[in-house]
Amino acid sequence: MTNNSDFLKELHDPELPVPDDMRSSVAVTNLDKLMSTVYNWGRRNSIWPMAFGLACCAIEMIATAASRYDQARFGMEVIRASPRQSDLMLVSGTVTKKMVVPIVRLYNQMPEPKYVLAMGACACGGGPFKDGYNVVGGIDKYIPVDVYVPGCPPTPQALLHGLIMLQKKIDGQSLSNRNSVPWYGRGPSDEATMPVLGPDIIDPRQAHILRRQAGATEQPSEPADTDA
Amino acid sequence: MTEQVPTADTVTPTGETLNVLHKRFKKAVRQDDRDGYDGILIDPARLVEVATAARDELGYDYLASATAVDYLGKGDHLEMVYHLCRTSGGPALVLKAQTPRENAELPSLTGVWSGADFQEREAWDLMGIRFTGHPNLKRILLWEGFDGHPLRKDWREAYYEADQKPFDSRWPDGHVRRAEQDNPYGKNVRYPDGFVLDEYQSTAEDALYADVALGLDVSADLATERVVVSMGPQHPSTHGVFRMIVTLDGERIEALEPVMGYLHRNHEKIGERNTFLQNMPYTDRLDYICSLSNNLGYALAVERLMSLGSRYEPPTYRAEAIRVLMAELTRIVNHMWAIGFLLNDLGAFFTPMMYAVTERELILDFFEATTGSRMMCNYMRFGGVAHDIPDRMRSEASLINDRVRDENTMEYLHKLINERLPRAIDQFDEYLTTSEIVTNRCIGVGVLSTADAIAASAAGPVLRASGVPYDVRRADPYSIYADLDFDVAVRYHGDVYDRYLIRLDEMRQSIRILKQVWPLLMDTGGQPFFAGRGGIYSPRVPAGESYGRVENPKGELGYYVVSDGGQNPRRYHVRAPSFINLTALEQMCKGHKVADVVAILGSIDIVLGETDR
Ligand code: SF4
Numbered sequence: 001m002t003n004n005s006d007f008l009k010e011l012h013d014p015e016l017p018v019p020d021d022m023r024s025s026v027a028v029t030n031l032d033k034l035m036s037t038v039y040n041w042g043r044r045n046s047i048w049p050m051a052f053g054l055a056c057c058a059i060e061m062i063a064t065a066a067s068r069y070d071q072a073r074f075g076m077e078v079i080r081a082s083p084r085q086s087d088l089m090l091v092s093g094t095v096t097k098k099m100v101v102p103i104v105r106l107y108n109q110m111p112e113p114k115y116v117l118a119m120g121a122c123a124c125g126g127g128p129f130k131d132g133y134n135v136v137g138g139i140d141k142y143i144p145v146d147v148y149v150p151g152c153p154p155t156p157q158a159l160l161h162g163l164i165m166l167q168k169k170i171d172g173q174s175l176s177n178r179n180s181v182p183w184y185g186r187g188p189s190d191e192a193t194m195p196v197l198g199p200d201i202i203d204p205r206q207a208h209i210l211r212r213q214a215g216a217t218e219q220p221s222e223p224a225d226t227d228a
Numbered sequence: 229m230t231e232q233v234p235t236a237d238t239v240t241p242t243g244e245t246l247n248v249l250h251k252r253f254k255k256a257v258r259q260d261d262r263d264g265y266d267g268i269l270i271d272p273a274r275l276v277e278v279a280t281a282a283r284d285e286l287g288y289d290y291l292a293s294a295t296a297v298d299y300l301g302k303g304d305h306l307e308m309v310y311h312l313c314r315t316s317g318g319p320a321l322v323l324k325a326q327t328p329r330e331n332a333e334l335p336s337l338t339g340v341w342s343g344a345d346f347q348e349r350e351a352w353d354l355m356g357i358r359f360t361g362h363p364n365l366k367r368i369l370l371w372e373g374f375d376g377h378p379l380r381k382d383w384r385e386a387y388y389e390a391d392q393k394p395f396d397s398r399w400p401d402g403h404v405r406r407a408e409q410d411n412p413y414g415k416n417v418r419y420p421d422g423f424v425l426d427e428y429q430s431t432a433e434d435a436l437y438a439d440v441a442l443g444l445d446v447s448a449d450l451a452t453e454r455v456v457v458s459m460g461p462q463h464p465s466t467h468g469v470f471r472m473i474v475t476l477d478g479e480r481i482e483a484l485e486p487v488m489g490y491l492h493r494n495h496e497k498i499g500e501r502n503t504f505l506q507n508m509p510y511t512d513r514l515d516y517i518c519s520l521s522n523n524l525g526y527a528l529a530v531e532r533l534m535s536l537g538s539r540y541e542p543p544t545y546r547a548e549a550i551r552v553l554m555a556e557l558t559r560i561v562n563h564m565w566a567i568g569f570l571l572n573d574l575g576a577f578f579t580p581m582m583y584a585v586t587e588r589e590l591i592l593d594f595f596e597a598t599t600g601s602r603m604m605c606n607y608m609r610f611g612g613v614a615h616d617i618p619d620r621m622r623s624e625a626s627l628i629n630d631r632v633r634d635e636n637t638m639e640y641l642h643k644l645i646n647e648r649l650p651r652a653i654d655q656f657d658e659y660l661t662t663s664e665i666v667t668n669r670c671i672g673v674g675v676l677s678t679a680d681a682i683a684a685s686a687a688g689p690v691l692r693a694s695g696v697p698y699d700v701r702r703a704d705p706y707s708i709y710a711d712l713d714f715d716v717a718v719r720y721h722g723d724v725y726d727r728y729l730i731r732l733d734e735m736r737q738s739i740r741i742l743k744q745v746w747p748l749l750m751d752t753g754g755q756p757f758f759a760g761r762g763g764i765y766s767p768r769v770p771a772g773e774s775y776g777r778v779e780n781p782k783g784e785l786g787y788y789v790v791s792d793g794g795q796n797p798r799r800y801h802v803r804a805p806s807f808i809n810l811t812a813l814e815q816m817c818k819g820h821k822v823a824d825v826v827a828i829l830g831s832i833d834i835v836l837g838e839t840d841r
Pocket residue numbers: 055056057058092093094119120121122123127128151152153154513
């Protein structure tokens with residue numbers, strides 16, 4: 001919020017008139033909008049990421065946090081080791097079937113509001129190791145992702161860009177519109193379903209397909225919805 | 229504290245050894261006479277005896293690598309391949325034992341070398357060979373309950389398309405499809421026939437605790453002094469997704485079991501589908517801090533195979549000089565990183581790391597200018613390197629704290645090698661070596677004796693800090709190391725402190741090498757950086773096997789490659805130093821406090837991309 005008048009423009013409700021000569025110093029707005037703007041401004045400048053490196057991409061994540069690229073400029077240098085204290089999960093690397101179980105658990109342990117940034121080709125969609133028998137083709141098959149940063153690995157600049165995009169996303173969230181994000185709605189929000197390590201990884205949400213397949217191994221089956 | 233090690237002669241060890249062994253074991257040993265193969269085939273029934281004799285009588289005291297190959301369609305057996313070395317230097321002796329694919333079983337060599345432990349577990353996990361006499365034969369990279377042994381040639385993954393790349397769906401005129409579309413689950417999963425979900429109980433987690441609790445019932449009340457703690461896989465000091473199950477008596481460690489595989493990316497299975505060259509970028513992602521020296525090891529292994537054919541031309545001198553330059557710069561990057569992280573683990577959170585990363589960035593700028601990428605360089609080729617060093621380094625970044633620059637590359641390197649890096653190393657030395665944080669937490673902690681280090685197949689700084697001056701660059705020289713003047717750093721206490729000091733020593737030796745390489749690069753400027761008529765993209769690799777090894781910053785990195793003469797390797801195995809160095813972790817940790825575990829682990833310096841592959 002470097003520029004005062006930009007901020008006022010953002011805050012101002014266009015339906016409520018303000019004389020032209022006062023635009024640079026006055027904004028008239030409704031309570032929700034005021035609350036959201038101030039609240040979001042606080043949140044977006046103090047995102048605490050979780051210390052959580054999966055693979056090669058984590059090295060570039062550390063480089064981003066270090067002095068040259070300096071993630072602290074965005075208020076994101078407070079990297080917490082505990083999911084209970086984190087706002088952002090940077091999924092930085094290849095997600096394997098063995099690892100997806102702890103990842104979903106960690107995600108469930110994070111307090112809301114919480115965000116997920118998929119860093120690198122692997123976390124976005126499997127990357128170079130996609131065909132591997134132990135690799136999950138993208139973390140979004142198990143938990144919701146807010147920002148995707150492509151690259152193998154993404155350069156620190158690309159990661160910073162992704163983080164700025166996340167800040168933009170936070171700016172757009174509203175306290176009054178309860179449908180915009182799950183955590184402003186009524187009641188507790190749903191937990192992500194924990195996968196189970198079986199003969200292969202089992203996603204309980206797909207149990208019905210599994211049962212159907214077991215019943216009818218003969219017939220060729222229909223491809224399922226890819227982002228079930 | 230350095231020692232000059234005699235350079236080994238290059239006689240192949242098979243012939244002389246075979247004579248000696250034949251006298252004693254008669255028909256149980258015979259020469260492996262397949263085309264392009266070398267080594268001694270051993271009757272499994274006498275394997276342990278022969279291995280003991282090789283260790284005690286022939287001096288092959290170090291088990292460098294043990295891995296399995298599936299010869300489906302070519303003899304239909306599984307074969308265990310052991311590479312043995314002498315810590316005094318020289319080429320490897322190769323022993324092999326075969327077993328049928330059905331009910332595959334071989335005697336375990338854990339009694340001869342404890343370093344066989346994890347490697348045999350891996351062979352069981354991925355190839356399904358049972359090792360009789362192995363004390364803890366559990367899956368290591370996958371989980372208990374996984375269906376099948378995936379590295380067998382007839383095991384197919386969910387996204388299986390064909391045995392070899394390039395796949396029809398991609399090249400040259402296929403219709404690109406997403407693999408998800410062909411799978412009923414839309415995911416990379418495949419369940420065995422007749423799998424009934426409702427009757428299934430997952431055993432993956434319970435199996436981990438089954439025998440580590442030392443008879444302690446962890447489900448009962450916790451009013452006991454002994455506790456079982458799971459550290460990781462999400463833990464700030466496990467250097468990635470590594471996990472340990474630790475049994476504690478108060479704060480003291482009674483037992484520790486490493487649990488890995490959380491980053492098992494099926495490197496080897498994918499490697500068998502790739503063409504030889506397609507594997508090069510994958511090697512970058514093994515030890516992702518040292519991509520360039522990983523490239524070198526793989527290039528050596530494949531070049532060794534190619535040299536069996538007629539059209540092979542060895543890399544040019546300039547190419548070799550560039551390779552050494554890259555490998556040694558990488559060593560400095562790695563050791564800086566390792567020391568920075570060790571200090572993180574000791575409690576000096578992130579400040580030393582910042583210093584380390586600053587120097588790393590300077591080297592990475594050079595890598596980026598030359599190879600096109602900061603981290604994943606994909607730079608070596610069979611017969612040379614992919615590009616020459618550029619004349620000028622231009623950075624177009626315009627971040628506030630990053631100067632826009634345009635410099636002469638060789639001058640930049642000269643400054644880096646002669647001024648900047650030596651100063652940075654001295655600075656680390658000055659700030660850390662006598663610092664109380666370091667001395668109090670490191671001296672006498674995590675001791676690994678010389679004999680244990682050799683038996684456990686420890687490699688790299690871990691081995692040398694325990695008093696063994698073994699360095700592949702001297703023991704079995706490759707590239708132009710034989711012509712370069714440097715010492716093998718060695719320290720004798722085998723504790724965390726010595727493993728820290730040896731990294732400083734090694735960085736200084738690397739600087740010494742770099743100072744010799746720089747003039748070589750100036751002299752060879754303009755000469756070809758790639759040899760061979762075959763072209764960069766389609767190397768011809770004759771049938772046979774080869775083992776290429778290099779001294780990576782973390783230890784001996786070996787590639788065991790078997791070729792059938794086609795486009796793809798039949799077997800592609802990586803002997804990963806980070807993986808095997810962990811064998812001795814429990815030994816080092818026993819009796820220490822739980823807080824020392826992270827320091828000991830930090831001093832081994834693991835990277836999970838390589839540990840789990
Ligand atoms: S995207 Fe590339 S760099 Fe990142 S984790 Fe995957 S393989 Fe490694």
